[in-house]
Amino acid sequence: MKHYEDNFAHDHLPHPSLMADCFTGHDDFEFPEDLNCVERLLDRHIAEGNGDKIAIRTFDTSWTFNDLYKKANQIAHVLREDAGFVPGNRVLIRSANNPMYVACWFGILKAGGIVVATMPLLREKELTVMADSAQISHALCDYRLIDDLKSVTSGCLNKIIAFDGTGQTEQELEKLMTGKPETVTNYPSKADSVAIIGFTSGTTGKPKMTSHYHKDILLICEAFPKYSLNPTPDDIFTGSPPLGFTFGLGGLVLFPFYFGASTFLIEKPTPDLLLQAIQDYKITICFTAPTAWRVLTTKVADYDISSLRKCVSAGETLPEKVWDDWYEATGLKIIDGIGSTEILHIFISSNEENMRKGATGKPIRGYEAKIVDENGNDVANGIEGRLAVRGITGCKYLVSADKQKEYVQNGWNITGDIFRKDDDGYFWFVARGDDMIISAGYNISAIEVESVLLTHDAIAECAVVGLPDENRGMLVCAYIVLHDKSRAHETTTKAIQDWFKEVAAPYKYPREIRYLDSLPKTETGKIQRFKLKNIVQA
Template sequence: MATDTTAVDEWEIPESYTVTARVAEHAQSFGDRAAVYFRDATGAQRERTYADLRDDMYRFANGLAELGVEKDDRVMHLFPRHPDAFAIQLGALATGALLVPCSSMLRANDIEFRATDCDATTIVVHESLTDMVEPVLSETPIERVIVLDGDDAALADEHGEAGESDVHWTSVRAVLADQPTDYDGPDLGAADPMSINYTSGTTGKPKPVLHKHRWMYCFNRINAPHWWNIDDETELADELLWATTGTGWAKWFWSPVGVGLTTGATQLIYDGEFEPETFLEILETEGVTKLCAVPTQYRMLANADLDAYDVRVRDALSAGEPLNREPMERIEDAWGVTPRDGYGQTETVALVSNYPGIDVKPGSMGKPTPDVGATIIDVDDEAEVEAGEIGEIAVPVGSPAIFDGYYEKPHLDEQKLSGEFYRTGDLARQDEDGYFFFEGRADDIIISSGYRIGPFEVEDALVSHDAVAEAAVVGSPHEERGSVVKAYVILADGYEGTVELTDELQAFMKAETAPYKYPRRIEFTDELPKTSSGKIRRIELREQEQAQHG
């Protein structure tokens, strides 16, 4: 299978390119254009123009600098979709600091690990999430906590100027107060570090993926035209983008930041739980023209009364896992638009996509995105496989579409970036027409509702319960979620596999791991299939689940 990667060498990333500079340029060119329409679950709405974003970006940057944040410092953030999310992120980037996004689905020990691993000195956290941060502060290098929507009087009363751990607490409001809307910060360019996005930890501890500011140019060059269908001919005044992702995921940088802000588009941010009728009402009343959601959301939307809403979506994008035929056909019948799947990772841009101009094949992630160089290679060497053969999705290490290494982890760089290709760890096959079809993870990853879940973390947490002697975790097919976590459990002596114990184990796991990782299905067994060397043969368990639930 020959793949033309020559176009990769034609990339020329402007040396001065940063997303902060792009926002400032947009504010200069069309400052009164809405950058963000924000809506929350109560129906409250707020708007931010590009001039607002620029001004708040510089105000927050000045406030951070006053607190002592400097170039190359690591600034973590932990907050929901919020009207001030962009201002906080952009302000931190303007100082030359590296953003370290965190999801509210994490636990306190996850925050401790990330802060310690990258030596973060600052965290911006929503007031509703401070309980995730406060218990581990003394074990981290964090020097300052900035609370979004925090009450200054309450913070002063509880923490004073500095608590016992010498951590300074303040609020976003206080950081912004009385700051000027111009900023004389460091000169930054495409080659400067921008963010540390941690992986899901599928094969051990989460890995710190380093991206430089050039990452934003790559999204503008690749994701915008080849996924969002936005190019120089697009009339952005007629478009409203909505990506349903949260601020702590790499997908937030894929779309709201990497496409929305770099192109100068207007986008909707909704802070509320997914509910099909609510989402359909928002699509209708707000006039969303481009939607990016996960397959689970599309499946649930497809089961709702689509014909009851006047939806004017012109591009529907899907990512996280393959989207099956039924919801695609239902949405196409109702909206006249076929959802287009795309594939990438925390480490990359959209490597494979059903980009505009090609037919969508149900079940396919699409074709290699132009100018990227994605291909499929043998799992044991670097030779490309033939059409129809299963191999590993890979990208030439010289492609600008991949990350810049792992933050201060040269041994990981050596493992992943020293050969001819960066291996994604995802298995696929390519048909005769050039379409890629996902075949699973080389490392047994479970994809549930778009979340990537590694079995080892779940198993380790399970066996820490007194009732569990041994456990094996695999994905189990599920109509709406694609897959759910299924745990095969060998009980310790003295325990019985009752409904009550199942409930207890599930409650235990929700406290030990992110909620989406807990096993929704548990089966008690006397033995697990193993190789002669004692390794669990998860393939047998997956086949068993496929036979039962597929």
């Protein structure tokens, strides 16, 4: 079946035989064949007479569902009438978390586009790879972030439209929206039409494209929120993850809107701003990473957070000490969870009734999980092994049959994490099974960092590993061999770090640089990273 006029995404989905086993098993997870997820997340609030209810707040403004609905409809008209857009085109969004970002997200889906949400920290090189890989034709970009996007060298990206995420000026998008109808006929997508593409860093250095259907967007709203949060229309969500992360998209847009609640967006969510928002706007649910929970604990005594009822942590494993310290300071239990871009959101977590401190939790409604060995055989409780998950959503890599075969085995999603399961069915995180570095909630590919470093004129060779760190979980540590070994000093280190932050996403930069005369290698010339990791741990 042809889903779109531009059918690139569907033409490059994995063969059905390579897909994960997906099942529903409950009426809550059944959606009609004709489905545009925007209608359930946004349009129904207007139809049900709740258009005047607040949807999005910031420190500077507030939008009702009606405001969001009208702007999203106008953006859909701009794409269709002024941008050379056809249904199925991939449209990139580049912006910090703000109301216009959300309007663009909905407007693209209303027009029949596929959203490629990105983080504002990404640079020209990374954006070029994305544009080429997904054949992205259009981009909606906050004018404050447009320079890197305009430097993208992809031959696919032919239309960049600027908007103002502050709402203070009229950029090209706002000007084009002026006078456009405030209603639109949504594109008649199917439940299994691709709605979003998310990029995930891999150990090969080339990012993988995960795709998710319109029904997937709604399915995750029936899973984690109902299991762990029990949201009501009176809830106000906030948090720190960028909307370019599926963790942020779910926690700050999909979940609140699905349940008729509201969201509070912060462009640069420092711990103090998070606490101020919770205090001043009576936030009830907060999503952030363990690193942030640790800092919030040190500052929380200065704020009134009595409105807060649910605290969610994901992005990296939650240390017991962070849980203990927050609970002692606030009386609130942090809900830990693990998810992945491939599966879209959290699939193992807990609620306040079944929480076991230190454990990630149990499979939430809609999912099942097990621990397997290298051959895919189940292992006994208490034995460490690979985490395997299946349920209502699953991995669908585009243009990557080999990676699909690695991630999906025997119908199960193999996440790359090492876990063990206890006799009561709780899952306990052990380690990452690959060379991904998880630092302050960000997934960073060691190979990707190396590929950037090797473009520096002073660097002859390098290898990157994760260094355990109390505050960030892990640090990016680069072992570097210089052309001129006499330059192995702090001045060179700072110069390399500053340069890296200019040419790649700053959160990926090596916070630790160590100099070697040579890297340990096998006889065939392959770098022995395990030896470097042993140096790190020594």
